[in-house]
Amino acid sequence: MSRSDPSAPGRIKRALRAHRIETPSWAYANSGTRFKVFRQEGVPRDPYEKIADAAVVHRLTGVAPTVALHIPWDRVDDYADLARYARDEGIAVGAINANVFQDDDYKLGSVTNPDPGVRRKAIDHLLECVDIMDRTGSHDLKLWFSDGTNYPGQDDIRTRQDRLAAALREVHDRLGEHQRLLLEYKLFEPAFYTTDVPDWGTAYAHCLELGPRAQVVIDTGHHAPGTNIEFIVAFLLRAGKLGGFDFNSRFYADDDLMVGAADPFQLFRIMYEIVRGDALRPEAGIAFMLDQCHNIEPKLPAIIRSVLNVQEATAKALLVDTEALTAAQRAGDVLGANAVLMDAYSSDVRPLLAELRAESGLDPDPMAAYARSGYAEKIRADRVGGQQAGWDA
Numbered sequence: 001m002s003r004s005d006p007s008a009p010g011r012i013k014r015a016l017r018a019h020r021i022e023t024p025s026w027a028y029a030n031s032g033t034r035f036k037v038f039r040q041e042g043v044p045r046d047p048y049e050k051i052a053d054a055a056v057v058h059r060l061t062g063v064a065p066t067v068a069l070h071i072p073w074d075r076v077d078d079y080a081d082l083a084r085y086a087r088d089e090g091i092a093v094g095a096i097n098a099n100v101f102q103d104d105d106y107k108l109g110s111v112t113n114p115d116p117g118v119r120r121k122a123i124d125h126l127l128e129c130v131d132i133m134d135r136t137g138s139h140d141l142k143l144w145f146s147d148g149t150n151y152p153g154q155d156d157i158r159t160r161q162d163r164l165a166a167a168l169r170e171v172h173d174r175l176g177e178h179q180r181l182l183l184e185y186k187l188f189e190p191a192f193y194t195t196d197v198p199d200w201g202t203a204y205a206h207c208l209e210l211g212p213r214a215q216v217v218i219d220t221g222h223h224a225p226g227t228n229i230e231f232i233v234a235f236l237l238r239a240g241k242l243g244g245f246d247f248n249s250r251f252y253a254d255d256d257l258m259v260g261a262a263d264p265f266q267l268f269r270i271m272y273e274i275v276r277g278d279a280l281r282p283e284a285g286i287a288f289m290l291d292q293c294h295n296i297e298p299k300l301p302a303i304i305r306s307v308l309n310v311q312e313a314t315a316k317a318l319l320v321d322t323e324a325l326t327a328a329q330r331a332g333d334v335l336g337a338n339a340v341l342m343d344a345y346s347s348d349v350r351p352l353l354a355e356l357r358a359e360s361g362l363d364p365d366p367m368a369a370y371a372r373s374g375y376a377e378k379i380r381a382d383r384v385g386g387q388q389a390g391w392d393a
C-alpha cells in the first residue's frame with residue numbers, strides 16, 4: 001500500500017486486529033539448559049494452570065487466543081474437559097506437539113529407529129496425538145524429531161529416510177479433513193552427525209510426497225548461522241507449503257530466547273515476506289507460534305514481550321510502501337528499493353499499536369498492565385506445593 005494513501009492506517013489496524021499469535025504451554029513452565037533448571041515461584045503445576053496463564057496473555061494482548069500443548073507434558077485424563085476449561089478462559093487449544101525424544105527407547109531414534117518395535121511405539125504416540133486433536137478441536141499436529149546419528153556408519157542414512165516416510169504416511173492418513181501435519185526441521189542436536197530432518201528441503205520433500213495436509217514449520221532457531229530465513233518463507237509460501245512458525249531468537253544455536261530479542265530486523269524481514277505473500281490473514285492458515293524457554297526471566301512478562309515483538313515487526317512490515325517498492329524494483333533502483341524497506345523498519349509503530357489496543361478496549365501497554373494486575377503475586381501465593389511443571393513433567 002502507499003503511505004500517502006489516507007486509508008493506510010485503517011488497513012494496517014484491520015490486518016493487525018486479525019493477526020493471531022499462539023503461545024506454547026511449555027514456556028509457562030520451568031525450563032533450563034542441560035546444566036541447570038532454575039525454578040521460579042508461581043509456575044504452573046498442571047496443564048490447567050498453564051492454560052490459565054496463557055489466557056492472561058491473551059486478555060492483555062488481544063492477539064494470543066490459542067495455546068499449544070506438548071504431549072506427554074500436558075497429558076490429562078479428560079482432554080475434552082481441558083479444552084472446555086480453555087474455552088471458559090477465553091482461549092482455545094492450538095497445535096498438539098508430539099514428544100518422541102524423551103524416552104529411553106528413543107536413544108537410537110524414534111520413527112527412524114532400527115528396531116521396528118520402537119518405531120511402532122513412536123508412531124502409536126503420534127497417532128495418540130491425533131486422537132487428542134480430535135478431542136480438543138486442535139487442527140495442527142506439530143512433529144519435531146530428534147532422530148539422527150552421532151557417528152558415520154552408525155546407521156544407514158537412506159533406510160532411515162524410508163522409515164521416516166513410512167511413519168509420516170501412516171500418521172498423515174489418520175488425519176481428519178480439517179487437520180494438518182506440520183513438519184519441523186532442525187540442523188542438529190541432539191544428534192551431531194546426521195539428523196533425519198535437518199533442513200527445510202528435507203521437510204518440504206516429505207511434505208510434498210505426503211500431500212496437501214502436510215506442511216513445513218520454520219523454527220527460527222533451527223538453522224545454520226547466516227541462513228536467510230525470509231528466503232525460505234518466500235519459497236515455501238509460493239509453493240503453498242508453509243504451515244507456520246516456531247518463533248524464538250538465537251545468538252548461537254537453538255537458544256529459544258524471546259523472539260525479536262536477538263535480531264528484530266530479521267523478524268521484520270520474515271514478516272515482510274508474510275505480508276508480501278498475503279499470508280497474515282487467519283484464512284491463509286499460517287500458524288504464528290512461539291517456541292521459547294524462559295530460563296532466567298519471569299515467564300509471563302517474557303511471553304507478553306514476545307507477542308508484542310511479533311506484533312511490532314508485523315506492523316512495520318505492513319507499513320512498507322509496496323507501490324514505491326515495486327516501482328523502485330522495476331526501475332532497478334537498488335538504493336531506492338532498499339530505502340523503502342528501511343523506512344518502514346525504522347518507523348516507530350508503538351504509538352499505532354497503543355492506539356489499536358485502546359480502540360479494542362485493552363490497556364495500551366500490556367507489560368505495565370500485567371505488572372499492575374497483581375497476577376504475578378497471586379500465582380506466587382496460590383501455587384505453593386505440588387509438583388511444578390517442567391521439562392520432565
Ligand code: RM4
Pocket residue numbers: 070097144184186219246254291
Ligand atoms: C524442539 C523443537 C520443538 C519443541 C521442543 C520443545 O527443539 O523446537 O518444536 O517442541 O524443542
Ligand code: MN
Pocket residue numbers: 144184219246291
Ligand atoms: Mn520448535
